Amino acid sequence: MxxxxxxxxxxxxxxxxxxxxxxxxxxxxxxxxxxxxxxxxxxxxxxxxxxxxxxxxxxxxxxxxxxxxxxxxxxxxxxxxxxxxxxxxxxxxxxxxxxxxxxxxxxxxxxxxxxxxxxxxxxxxxxxxxxxxxxxxxxxxxxxxxxxxxxxxxxxxxxxxxxxxxxxPPTLATVVSPLRSALTGRVVVEQAKGFISEVLGVSMDQAFRLIRSHSRSRGEHLTDVARRLMRDRHTRPELVRALTELARGQGQQ
The missing domain is CATH 3.30.450.40 (GAF domain)
Structure with missing residues (x-):
């Protein structure tokens, strides 16, 4: 190059x-x-x-x-x-x-x-x-x-x-809150990856790509989609169906 x-x-x-x-x-x-x-x-x-x-x-x-x-x-x-x-x-x-x-x-x-x-x-x-x-x-x-x-x-x-x-602003007094927020978001994403991997029978890499693709196509935050998967029983079935269709469209099912 x-x-x-x-x-x-x-x-x-x-x-x-x-x-x-x-x-x-x-x-x-x-x-x-x-x-x-x-x-x-x-x-x-x-x-x-x-x-x-x-x-x-x-x-x-x-x-x-x-x-x-x-x-x-x-x-x-x-x-x-x-x-x-x-x-x-x-x-x-x-x-x-x-x-x-x-x-x-x-x-x-x-x-x-x-x-x-x-x-x-x-x-x-x-x-x-x-x-x-x-x-x-x-x-x-x-x-x-x-x-x-x-x-x-x-x-x-x-x-x-x-x-x-x-x-x-990045001062010693203010870094704690955003650090905790970022780390908490990552934990939820990891949980959602594992859930989708098990439910759809795909790899963890594939599960992450599905969740990420879904969030981006709808203009949602990745962590918000992950939280819905793990914490909202009412919207979870619809979201799992959407990810299943996305997986099929990508030839992952």
């Missing part, structure tokens, strides 16, 4: 995402789109966002695939890996060859390589002078991030912070 074409694609992505911030947006949906843009613009296999709660416990907010989701969750369970170190240090952690880091992360490296990943990079999400989380970039081939790649990744991480904190 030429430098001019790459610059155009990056600027187009940033403009599109900032436009979303200026409109009524759903933070979980936007962070998911950010992971997709990361994978596309940085030419890596996948990406994921980890966000810390007020007690400094990290939670998965978005990922481009279930494989990425699983390895991010493994990092949290094992309490080791590039994203964990990035959050703790507040500095980028760039790992071009994961296999060479077995001594550093003896549990994470075998799990990540078994999942097919050969390189992992992480950049911090900062707001209000504190580290709010980490953006993880996963690739199936060993390789470095260029300076341009690092700048793009950090820019997208900054946009993620703005998305999470936009409800209030």
């Amino acid at each position: 030429s430098d001019d074409l790459r610059e155009t694609r990056v600027l187009s992505a940033v403009v599109s995402l900032v436009d979303s911030l200026l409109d009524d947006f759903d933070v979980v949906d936007l962070l998911t789109e950010l992971t997709e843009r990361c994978a596309e613009l940085l030419d890596v296999a996948s990406a994921g966002f980890l966000l810390a709660d007020p007690l400094h416990q990290l939670h998965l907010m978005a990922a481009t695939s279930e494989r990425t989701r699983d390895i991010e969750l493994f990092q949290l369970q094992a309490e080791q890996g590039p994203c964990i170190d990035c959050y703790r240090s507040g500095e980028p952690v760039l790992v071009a060859d994961l296999g060479a880091q077995i001594d550093r992360w003896p549990r994470f490296v075998p799990a990540a390589t078994q999942a097919g990943f050969a390189a992992v990079h992480a950049v911090p999400m900062r707001g209000a002078g504190v580290v709010l989380g980490a953006l993880g970039l996963f690739d199936t081939q060993p390789g470095e991030l260029t300076e341009a790649d690092r700048l793009v990744a950090q820019t997208l991480a900054h946009i993620a912070c703005v998305a999470v904190l936009q409800e209030h």
Whole structure:
């Protein structure tokens, strides 16, 4: 890809995402789109966002695939890996060859390589002078991030912070409420994914795409649709029927 074409694609992505911030947006949906843009613009296999709660416990907010989701969750369970170190240090952690880091992360490296990943990079999400989380970039081939790649990744991480904190000016006193709101929304989305996966007999990835497609086609927030699925018994049957029809239309049933 030429430098001019790459610059155009990056600027187009940033403009599109900032436009979303200026409109009524759903933070979980936007962070998911950010992971997709990361994978596309940085030419890596996948990406994921980890966000810390007020007690400094990290939670998965978005990922481009279930494989990425699983390895991010493994990092949290094992309490080791590039994203964990990035959050703790507040500095980028760039790992071009994961296999060479077995001594550093003896549990994470075998799990990540078994999942097919050969390189992992992480950049911090900062707001209000504190580290709010980490953006993880996963690739199936060993390789470095260029300076341009690092700048793009950090820019997208900054946009993620703005998305999470936009409800209030980013001060230490005001980050707690939007952080809790974002994390709660992600939990509801995960519950809805599991419910639709079981009811329709589709994968978790497919279930998420169905819920997301339905919400976007109707101009609804992703988390609002998820809450209706999990908490509104009156509208749930109609919503399940709509998702079933959508799955059939996409050839997923």
